[in-house]
Amino acid sequence: MTLTVLTAAPAAEAAPALxxxxxxxxVFTVDGTTTYGTLHVPAHRPGQRLRAALLLSGSGPTDRDGNQPTYTPNTLSLVSDALDRDRVATLRFDKYGSGRTGLGAYRDQPEELDYPAFVRQAAAAYALLRDQPETDPRGLLVVGHSEGAMTGLLLGGTVHPRPAGLALLQPQAIRLLDLVALQLKDQIAEATRLGHLTPEQQRTIDAAIDAAVIALRAQRPVDTTDLPPAVAQLFQAFQGPNAKFVNSDDAIYPPNTAAALRPGTKVLLTCGTNDPQVPCATTDALTTALRHAHTGGPGRIPLPGVNHLLHDANHPDTLTPAVRDALRRFTSAVAHRG
Structure with missing residues (x-):
C-alpha cells in the first residue's frame, strides 16, 4: 500500500493594509509670514512614494480651497479630490491676503506686497511638498488656476528639482493689464449690444481704457474722465495700495517664461469656451511658446461650455467631466514620462 502524505501549501502572505x-x-514660514495649508495624502501602501502636486489659487483673496469671502466654488479642493483618484498627493495653502494666513508680515504695510512675494511663498510650499515622506521627488507637479497658473509657470523654470508636469488651468497667459483691458472692453461691448451704450460711447470708453493702461505702465495718474464709475474705481485702486502688486504682476509676460522649463516637461493647458476672464485666444502665444520650449503633452485642451471656475451649466457646483478628463490625461502623461 502506498502512503500519500498531504501537506498544506504555505499560506500566501497577506498584503499589507493600505x-x-x-x-x-x-504650517511653514516664508519672508516672516506663517503660512497655513492642507496636505492631502491619498490611500497608499506603507512606505510608498506618491506623485505630489502643489495647487496654486487664482487672483484676489482666494484661499487654499479656491474660495473668497463672497463666493465658494471650492475650485482647488475639487481639483485635489480629482487628483486623489489618480493617487496624487496635493498641497494647497492660504496665500497672502486669504484664509488663516492673512497678510502676515505685510499686515501693517499692505502697499508693499508685490507679486514676487507670492512666487516666493509658492516656492517655499513646493520645497515643503518635496520633502514630505510620502512624496516621490521625481514626480512633483504644479497645478495652477488662473493667476496661480502663471505663478506655476515661473516655478517650473526655477525650482529644484524641476517639476515633472505643469497643469495650467484657465491660465493668465498675457500681461495683467492687457487682460484687464480685454475683459473690460468685452463688458462694454456687451453693454452696447444691449443698448445701454451707443457705439460712439463704446469707442470713447475703449480709448480711455487704453489710455489708462498706458498711464499705469508709465506710472502716471490715470485720467478717469471718460470711464464709467465702476471702471474708474478699478483703475484708481490700481494706483493706490495695490500699485506695487499690479505693476510687478503686469511686468510678467507668461510666454517669455516658458523657455526656462525643462524640455519634456508634461504640460496641460485648459481654456473654457464659456470663460470671459481667460478667452481661449489669450492662450495662443503661450501655447506656441510651450511648443518651442519642447514641452510634452497633453498640451492645450479647449473645454466646451466650461467657465472660469471649471464648471458648466450641468455641473454648477462640481468640476465638469471635461476638466476631470483633462486632469486624468495629464497625470497619465506624467506617469508615462520618458
Missing amino acids: VPAADREI
Whole structure:
C-alpha cells in the first residue's frame, strides 16, 4: 500500500493594509509670514512614494480651497479630490491676503506686497511638498488656476528639482493689464449690444481704457474722465495700495517664461469656451511658446461650455467631466514620462 502524505501549501502572505487617505495641516514660514495649508495624502501602501502636486489659487483673496469671502466654488479642493483618484498627493495653502494666513508680515504695510512675494511663498510650499515622506521627488507637479497658473509657470523654470508636469488651468497667459483691458472692453461691448451704450460711447470708453493702461505702465495718474464709475474705481485702486502688486504682476509676460522649463516637461493647458476672464485666444502665444520650449503633452485642451471656475451649466457646483478628463490625461502623461 502506498502512503500519500498531504501537506498544506504555505499560506500566501497577506498584503499589507493600505494607509488610509488623510489630510494634514501644514504650517511653514516664508519672508516672516506663517503660512497655513492642507496636505492631502491619498490611500497608499506603507512606505510608498506618491506623485505630489502643489495647487496654486487664482487672483484676489482666494484661499487654499479656491474660495473668497463672497463666493465658494471650492475650485482647488475639487481639483485635489480629482487628483486623489489618480493617487496624487496635493498641497494647497492660504496665500497672502486669504484664509488663516492673512497678510502676515505685510499686515501693517499692505502697499508693499508685490507679486514676487507670492512666487516666493509658492516656492517655499513646493520645497515643503518635496520633502514630505510620502512624496516621490521625481514626480512633483504644479497645478495652477488662473493667476496661480502663471505663478506655476515661473516655478517650473526655477525650482529644484524641476517639476515633472505643469497643469495650467484657465491660465493668465498675457500681461495683467492687457487682460484687464480685454475683459473690460468685452463688458462694454456687451453693454452696447444691449443698448445701454451707443457705439460712439463704446469707442470713447475703449480709448480711455487704453489710455489708462498706458498711464499705469508709465506710472502716471490715470485720467478717469471718460470711464464709467465702476471702471474708474478699478483703475484708481490700481494706483493706490495695490500699485506695487499690479505693476510687478503686469511686468510678467507668461510666454517669455516658458523657455526656462525643462524640455519634456508634461504640460496641460485648459481654456473654457464659456470663460470671459481667460478667452481661449489669450492662450495662443503661450501655447506656441510651450511648443518651442519642447514641452510634452497633453498640451492645450479647449473645454466646451466650461467657465472660469471649471464648471458648466450641468455641473454648477462640481468640476465638469471635461476638466476631470483633462486632469486624468495629464497625470497619465506624467506617469508615462520618458
